[in-house]
Every structure is written in structure tokens, then in C-alpha cells.
Amino acid sequence: MxxxxxxxxxxxxxxxxxxxxxxxxxxxxxxxxxxxxxxxxxxxxxxxxxxxxxxxxxxxxxxxxxxxSSGQDAVLRMRVKEVMGVPVVLRETATVGDAVVSLFLENVGSLIVVDASGSLTGIVSRKDLLKVAVGNAHADAVVLGMVMTRFPNIVTVAPEDTILDAMRKMITHEVDGLPVVQAHPHGGTPVAEVVGRITKTTILKLIYEAALSREVP
Known part of the structure; x- marks a missing residue:
């Protein structure tokens, strides 16, 4: 237990x-x-x-x-890499207009921003986009590098972390999802390479399925 x-x-x-x-x-x-x-x-x-x-x-x-129970305990001890999803990413040179389109097409609440090497540089949320759009007729052309929350001021999780670790971070920092990153050498300096994403919805689905598996037909 x-x-x-x-x-x-x-x-x-x-x-x-x-x-x-x-x-x-x-x-x-x-x-x-x-x-x-x-x-x-x-x-x-x-x-x-x-x-x-x-x-x-x-x-x-x-x-x-x-x-x-053993079912839910097993879920919480799973590694993030076992359940993480494909990250929805954009380059920091993309525009607010690009981000809005991606949010709707991918049905996500935030987008992970990376550089040319795939390293994490920031995150942009719906709230970030709304802030820049209100009263700004040219918001669509603003680049994401101007509105995103920049790394390292971002909560992340590693592939080897457990689901419980990810859950604790989401609750503590009041976020709905986390980028999954791993250290990757780039030009002699370790950077945070984005390899996935994990959300509250993913975790809740796993716990729900574990609970259902214990029910007697």
C-alpha cells in the first residue's frame, strides 16, 4: 500500500x-x-x-x-515515461495566431515552446494569449517569445519520475499539465529536451480505470 x-x-x-x-x-x-x-x-x-x-x-x-489498494498503488508507482503523451510544441518564433490555431486543433490548455534543437524555452497558456489579445488588433503577429513563461520558471517532470511525483507537482503548483523533459547535452551545456507531456486528465483516467478493475461485475 x-x-x-x-x-x-x-x-x-x-x-x-x-x-x-x-x-x-x-x-x-x-x-x-x-x-x-x-x-x-x-x-x-x-x-x-x-x-x-x-x-x-x-x-x-x-x-x-x-x-x-494494490491497483491504485500500482498506478501511482508507474513511471511518467510509461503514460506520457506526445508534446504539443511550437517554436518561440511562432506567432500568437499560430498558437491559437494549435490550441483549438490539438484541444489542449497550453503549448510547449522549444528552440531549434527541441529544448524547452517556455510555455504559453490560454491565459497568456488572452492577455496579449485583449485590446491589441495586431496580437496575431506577436511572437511567442514575447508572451510565454520562460524556462527555468516552469514546473517540469522527468521520464523516470513516478505518477505520484507528477501528481504532487500539479497539485502544489496548481497546473493541469507538465512538460516531460530530460537532460540532453547541447554544445557542452545540458539543456532540457522535451520528450513528452503528462496531464491531470491522463492521471485521473488511470486511477479511474484502476478503480473500475476492482468492481465486481
Whole structure:
């Protein structure tokens, strides 16, 4: 079974004893700040140890503790390289107009920006494109290098990282997907070569399928 941290076990215990309990109340009981336990709460909810209702708080999930089954544990221990998808990339010289077309054609929330060698240089999201487009009649011609979030100010994951590692990063940094990169020598300097992408949707689908496999027909 997946081993929870001491703080995560304390959170589960608090929820069982004091449900419904808000995130602020949990943080106060633990003597920490609410943001510092955001990733713990998100992980416990995703694993099925706790559940939450808007304006009510956290409470034990119907099958609390059972979610640590071998099927879901196996999913969480899988390597990112086993499930990652093909990265949707554009060159930093591409334009905002190019990016908008790619977002709709590929049905993604963000695009990975690379240089000529395929190394990560940035990420551009729908929000980035919206910001530059509002009130700008010439937005289509703006190059992505002017609007993207630049590497290394980007959260990434490596092919050998586990699904749990990727999940934790997504929850902590509140993002829906991560570029999968690996160090690659280029001109004597290691760069982040983009080899894939992984999203919350991919992870949730894996966990859902693992849960379905345990159901009795």
C-alpha cells in the first residue's frame, strides 16, 4: 500500500474525528498555514481517503482507506515515461495566431515552446494569449517569445519520475499539465529536451480505470 506521510495521516485522523472540517480548521489544528497543506489535501482527496463539499468542508470518503489498494498503488508507482503523451510544441518564433490555431486543433490548455534543437524555452497558456489579445488588433503577429513563461520558471517532470511525483507537482503548483523533459547535452551545456507531456486528465483516467478493475461485475 502507498505509505502516507505523518502529516497526511494526521489530516485523515482529524477529518475522521471532526468532520465536517474546513481546510483552515485543519491547518489551525496542525499549526501550519492553509497553503502549506493544499497539496496534502488534494492528494488525499484524489486517493479517496477524504472527500469535500463546497461551503461544507472535508469529511471521510465513503471507502476511506480502501483507496490504497494494490491497483491504485500500482498506478501511482508507474513511471511518467510509461503514460506520457506526445508534446504539443511550437517554436518561440511562432506567432500568437499560430498558437491559437494549435490550441483549438490539438484541444489542449497550453503549448510547449522549444528552440531549434527541441529544448524547452517556455510555455504559453490560454491565459497568456488572452492577455496579449485583449485590446491589441495586431496580437496575431506577436511572437511567442514575447508572451510565454520562460524556462527555468516552469514546473517540469522527468521520464523516470513516478505518477505520484507528477501528481504532487500539479497539485502544489496548481497546473493541469507538465512538460516531460530530460537532460540532453547541447554544445557542452545540458539543456532540457522535451520528450513528452503528462496531464491531470491522463492521471485521473488511470486511477479511474484502476478503480473500475476492482468492481465486481
Amino acid at each position: 502507498l505509505e502516507l506521510s505523518t502529516r497526511q495521516l494526521e489530516i485523515v485522523d482529524l477529518v475522521r474525528k471532526r468532520a465536517p472540517i474546513t481546510g483552515e480548521q485543519i491547518a489551525e489544528a496542525l499549526g501550519v498555514t492553509r497553503p502549506s497543506i493544499r497539496s496534502d489535501l488534494g492528494l488525499l482527496a484524489m486517493l479517496g481517503y477524504i472527500d469535500a463539499k463546497p461551503k461544507v468542508g472535508y469529511f471521510p470518503a465513503a471507502a476511506s482507506g480502501d483507496a490504497g
